[in-house]
Amino acid sequence: MTQLNMVQAINLALREEMARDDRVVLLGEDVGRDGGVFRVTEGLFEEFGPERVIDTPLSESAIVGAAVGMAAYGLRPVAEIQFLGFIYAAFDQLFTHAARIRTRSRGRFTAPLVVRTPYGAGIKAPELHEESTEAFFCHMPGVKVVVPSGPYNAKGLLMAAIRDPDPVLFLEPTRLYRMVKEEVPEGEYTLPLGKARIARPGGAVTVVAWGSMLQRVMKAVEGYDAEVIDPMTLSPFDGETLLDSVKKTGRLVVVHEAPLTCGLGAEIAATVAQEAILHLRGPIIRVAGPDVPVPLAKLIDHYLPSPERIRAALDEVLQY
DSSP states (O other), X not given: OEEEOHHHHHHXXXXXXXXXXXXXXXXXXXXXXXXXXXXXXXXXXXXXXXXXXXXXXXXXXXXXXXXXXXXXXXXXXXXXXXXXXXXXXXXXXXXXXXTTHHHHTXXXXXXXXXXXXXXXXXXXXXXXXXOOOHHHHHTSTTOEEEOOOSHHHHHHHHHHHHHOSSOEEEEEEGGGTTTOOEEEOSSOOXXXXXXXXXXXXXXXXXXXXXXXXXXXXXXXXXXSOXXXXXXXXXXXXXXXXXXXXXXXXXXXEEEEEEESTTOHHHHHHHHHHHHSGGGOSSOOEEEEEOSSOOOOGGXXXXXXXXXXXXXXXHHHHTTO
């Protein structure tokens, strides 16, 4: 089994799905001849040609809008937006059209499309290149939101997303693109959307984190009896795995790099408060980014949740 980083794993998933199903097409800025801004689609233009790997104009609304039309009429488009901060121009296409086409047409049409985009801070790029606004899209009924945390699950989740009958926003943690290598098998395997995994078993406190924050949490919890949950799919969220863990540990810490207010951690906390409050031994603690725009490179290490802040939250909740 080959050791791959996340870029290589996603590229392999795209290549294998395109070879398996000729309805799968790629589109986006520079995805063809240049192989994408992070070279995720490198080599696919040469292998599958310009009719299936399509370089588009610089128009996010047009990219997603074209993908919606392609999907409605039988293709399986995978659209790339270069950074999550650029997707806001396509918000209308996602929310007004992709998310609603199944209900609007009473099931006559669906939109089996994937929108891939790098997201998250830590690469010290300018503004709009380090956004983590996943909660916006979790508030869109009809759109699934998926976040891999490593190369192995990136490939399996992307294959599942491409085969899903409805739109999927596939958020790729930019910091992890080349940071971590894992064994990734060639050939077909999928991971179910909507199902979390226990990244680390434990009994004293449940910690939920996704994307690049999972790697940070895994280091921070060394020495603690902490159970770490990697949701992998943020919408629909796997509440069963979360509640089973909290009922066992009695404590919950949620870590995300998005701003604290109305971040997904608030929804997770509300779910536990509603469904498992009698099992809680202490307060639910959220460790998140501050409610400010993502800063420039000099301050980014102060913006992101640090291992020290995560450990402080663990120490606080374990006092109860």
